[in-house]
Amino acid sequence: MATIARLTDAERDDLLAQFPRWTLRADGAAIEAEFKFADFNAAFGFMTRVALYADKADHHPEWFNVYATLRITLTTHDAGGLSARDAAMAVFIESIV
Numbered sequence: 001m002a003t004i005a006r007l008t009d010a011e012r013d014d015l016l017a018q019f020p021r022w023t024l025r026a027d028g029a030a031i032e033a034e035f036k037f038a039d040f041n042a043a044f045g046f047m048t049r050v051a052l053y054a055d056k057a058d059h060h061p062e063w064f065n066v067y068a069t070l071r072i073t074l075t076t077h078d079a080g081g082l083s084a085r086d087a088a089m090a091v092f093i094e095s096i097v
């Protein structure tokens with residue numbers, strides 16, 4: 001499989017500047033965000049929409065949900081860091097949140 005290109009530092013910084021909710025993980029290989037919903041129904045409804053995107057895009061979030069709180073980590077395992085796939089997923093997530 002061809003290696004997926006990692007974002008340049010400038011592309012990564014542009015992404016983070018566009019979406020203040022997202023922060024760079026300490027190792028620089030992922031971006032993370034936390035979401036608070038009204039209740040579990042709202043959180044899981046949102047997760048379902050992201051899951052459908054993930055299935056279609058063949059790009060999957062790492063996430064952790066407790067009731068109405070959701071933490072999402074975006075990274076591209078096949079790139080060993082951030083790629084355009086993470087940027088596209090962040091754009092999608094921010095468009096539906």
Ligand code: H2B
Pocket residue numbers: 058059060061075076077078079
């Ligand atoms: N999701 C994420 N986040 N990173 C990947 O590298 C990745 C993925 N690779 N989903 C995909 C699936 C790959 O394993 C399949 C075979 O296309």
